[in-house]
Amino acid sequence: MSGYEIVLTTDRTMxxxxxGKEFLGFLxxxxxxxxxxxxxxxxxxxxxxxxxxxxxxxxxxxxxxxEAKLIEEGFKAAIIDPxxxxxxxxxxxxxxxxxxxxxxxxxxxxEWWMITGKEPVNxxxxxxxxxxxxxxxxxxxxxxxxxxxxxxxxxxxxxxxxKKWGVDTVIDGEVERVIVDIVEKAxxxxxxxxxxxxxxxxxxxxxxxxxIKGASVNGLVEIMRGCPRGCRFCxxxxxxxxxxxLDKILKEIEINKKYGVKSVILHSExxxxxxxxxxxxxxxxxxxLHESVSRIIDGHIAWxxxxxxxxxxxxxxxxxxxxxMQDIVLTKQEFLGVEVGxxxxxxxxxxxxxxxxxAPYPPEEWPNIVEDAFRIMHENRIIPAATLILGLPQETPDxxxxxxxxxxxxxxxxxxxxxxxxxxxxxxxxxxxxxxxxVKTEHIEVMKKCLFHTLKWAEDIMNKFYLKEPYLAPVRLxxxxxxxxxxxxxxxxxxxxxxxxxx
Amino acid sequence: MKNNWLQxxxxxxxxxxxxxxxxxxxKEALFRIxxxxxxxxxxxxxxxxxxxxxxxxxxxxxxxxxxxxxSLRIWYNGSSVEDLRKLINDLASRKxxxxxxxxxxxxxxxxLIRSFNFETIVxxx
Numbered sequence: 001m002s003g004y005e006i007v008l009t010t011d012r013t014m015x016x017x018x019x020g021k022e023f024l025g026f027l028x029x030x031x032x033x034x035x036x037x038x039x040x041x042x043x044x045x046x047x048x049x050x051x052x053x054x055x056x057x058x059x060x061x062x063x064x065x066x067e068a069k070l071i072e073e074g075f076k077a078a079i080i081d082p083x084x085x086x087x088x089x090x091x092x093x094x095x096x097x098x099x100x101x102x103x104x105x106x107x108x109x110x111e112w113w114m115i116t117g118k119e120p121v122n123x124x125x126x127x128x129x130x131x132x133x134x135x136x137x138x139x140x141x142x143x144x145x146x147x148x149x150x151x152x153x154x155x156x157x158x159x160x161x162x163k164k165w166g167v168d169t170v171i172d173g174e175v176e177r178v179i180v181d182i183v184e185k186a187x188x189x190x191x192x193x194x195x196x197x198x199x200x201x202x203x204x205x206x207x208x209x210x211x212i213k214g215a216s217v218n219g220l221v222e223i224m225r226g227c228p229r230g231c232r233f234c235x236x237x238x239x240x241x242x243x244x245x246l247d248k249i250l251k252e253i254e255i256n257k258k259y260g261v262k263s264v265i266l267h268s269e270x271x272x273x274x275x276x277x278x279x280x281x282x283x284x285x286x287x288x289l290h291e292s293v294s295r296i297i298d299g300h301i302a303w304x305x306x307x308x309x310x311x312x313x314x315x316x317x318x319x320x321x322x323x324x325m326q327d328i329v330l331t332k333q334e335f336l337g338v339e340v341g342x343x344x345x346x347x348x349x350x351x352x353x354x355x356x357x358x359a360p361y362p363p364e365e366w367p368n369i370v371e372d373a374f375r376i377m378h379e380n381r382i383i384p385a386a387t388l389i390l391g392l393p394q395e396t397p398d399x400x401x402x403x404x405x406x407x408x409x410x411x412x413x414x415x416x417x418x419x420x421x422x423x424x425x426x427x428x429x430x431x432x433x434x435x436x437x438x439v440k441t442e443h444i445e446v447m448k449k450c451l452f453h454t455l456k457w458a459e460d461i462m463n464k465f466y467l468k469e470p471y472l473a474p475v476r477l478x479x480x481x482x483x484x485x486x487x488x489x490x491x492x493x494x495x496x497x498x499x500x501x502x503x
Numbered sequence: 504m505k506n507n508w509l510q511x512x513x514x515x516x517x518x519x520x521x522x523x524x525x526x527x528x529x530k531e532a533l534f535r536i537x538x539x540x541x542x543x544x545x546x547x548x549x550x551x552x553x554x555x556x557x558x559x560x561x562x563x564x565x566x567x568x569x570x571x572x573x574s575l576r577i578w579y580n581g582s583s584v585e586d587l588r589k590l591i592n593d594l595a596s597r598k599x600x601x602x603x604x605x606x607x608x609x610x611x612x613x614x615l616i617r618s619f620n621f622e623t624i625v626x627x628x
Binding site for chain 2: 157159162167173177180181182191192193194199201235238
């Protein structure tokens with residue numbers, strides 16, 4: 001074994017395949033509730049299988065892309081499980097970190113943190129990695145630390161830890177075009193910027209995006225980058241829209257298969273917009289994609305994200321959801337999971353914060369779009385994990401009450417609904433401020449409805465669809481205990497909270 | 504394909520010089536970057552300040568979170584007049600396009616910049 005000069009790693013909550021059920025990974029965004037922390041961590045993020053060098057069988061897709069780019073350019077680079085960093089201490093010159101949520105400032109971690117007053121497990125786990133003897137030793141011997149990934153921005157609010165741990169550079173954005181130069185300069189001990197934001201102009205073209213060299217977590221493969229909706233506040237939409245060619249998608253799936261990953265998560269901001277005409281889904285590319293993927297995999301297909309407007313349009317215009325699900329997906333599996341964003345059910349607020357989210361329909365139609373899309377998904381065995389955002393700027397109590405009332409319209413559709421708080425960064429420093437000023441009575445109403453909706457359907461989902469594999473029996477038991485605990489606790493806490501809020 | 508992205512000479516350099524608080528200097532810089540955004544897609548932001556690495560970044564959060572349409576590279580260049588002189592010499596020798604935004608209570612620093620041919624904005628003057 002010769003060792004690697006560039007080691008990519010992350011903490012346990014990210015270096016896991018979450019028992020093959022990525023949704024379980026969300027448990028790591030909260031503190032351990034009703035269970036010991038070790039058990040909680042095992043439920044959320046069990047250890048990955050590794051080879052004799054400590055390379056994990058599956059790893060985060062973003063890190064796989066960076067690893068592939070560096071290998072293609074001739075560097076000795078590899079993703080290494082955090083428990084095996086010591087094997088590469090002698091050869092390591094650069095330690096690259098990747099994370100979605102380094103310090104639990106993203107949703108829903110920050111919300112759990114605010115509500116419970118306890119540090120989420122992902123934050124604790126990352127701090128533990130950075131405080132570990134092996135990372136300290138690496139820094140002492142002059143290893144450069146470069147941090148990136150979707151959570152890179154969070155370092156700007158942890159400058160003390162940045163200093164303490166000796167981070168050299170933080171990079172935010174799509175790095176394929178820039179990472180080679182940064183790594184070369186780091187290896188040559190040339191000066192590096194402290195912070196890099198890679199803007200849309202430097203986004204890689206489809207040809208510059210490499211094919212992964214090792215398996216991604218639960219077989220995630222990217223089918224497109226960017227989004228055509230044009231929301232002014234969103235950086236994703238500023239980036240060029242790139243559809244990954246089908247042959248490249250299939251090659252990545254073959255890589256995953258080679259390492260024993262049988263299933264696929266098709267990743268996009270909006271899967272139904274693959275090959276679309278603007279925001280209008282087109283049958284041909286979507287059917288071809290699903291048929292081609294289904295033909296070569298033994299496991300199941302999942303979608304990372306889809307928009308509710310695209311689901312409604314695809315079905316009403318082309319019967320496309322039914323065709324994809326009944327003719328292709330459900331011939332080999334019982335359901336398909338996806339994340340969707342409701343965000344609000346207030347038309348007034350939707351017009352302000354997300355005027356393009358309903359396109360090609362007008363924003364006035366938003367509540368109807370949500371209801372229709374949920375019905376279409378329910379009828380086609382698509383199980384959405386939906387998000388709602390509370391406390392948005394310009395939100396009024398009427399907006400929240402409208403959301404609470406309209407939630408009744410989707411109560412009969414199988415789904416999980418997770419309310420998230422829009423938390424200003426300043427509020428994170430003062431949890432009491434958050435509890436006293438941010439959470440209003442009407443928010444409690446929405447949270448209560450979401451909780452009981454989710455508890456009802458989570459039981460149904462677990463009984464009929466989820467975690468049915470025999471080897472997952474202990475996970476299933478752990479989750480059932482957790483759900484029972486949440487129900488018991490909620491029935492105790494909510495009346496007390498409502499009384500407190502009325503005072 | 505290897506490239507030399509960090510030395511991309513199509514960038515515009517914005518040098519911020521401030522002492523205890525960079526708020527006003529950064530606000531001015533943000534405004535100028537927006538103005539220059541039609542011509543440049545990459546900005547190198549250099550900071551000369553006694554607020555050391557990485558704590559000076561506290562004042563750059565607003566720039567980083569608002570400038571999402573361009574690439575940013577943020578460098579710390581020390582705190583002394585000599586550090587500033589070295590930076591100016593580097594920029595001048597490479598014929599880089601640059602603007603300097605300086606806090607008004609630092610006359611020694613903007614005096615030095617004005618002795619070169621770079622555009623200088625003294626904030627609060």
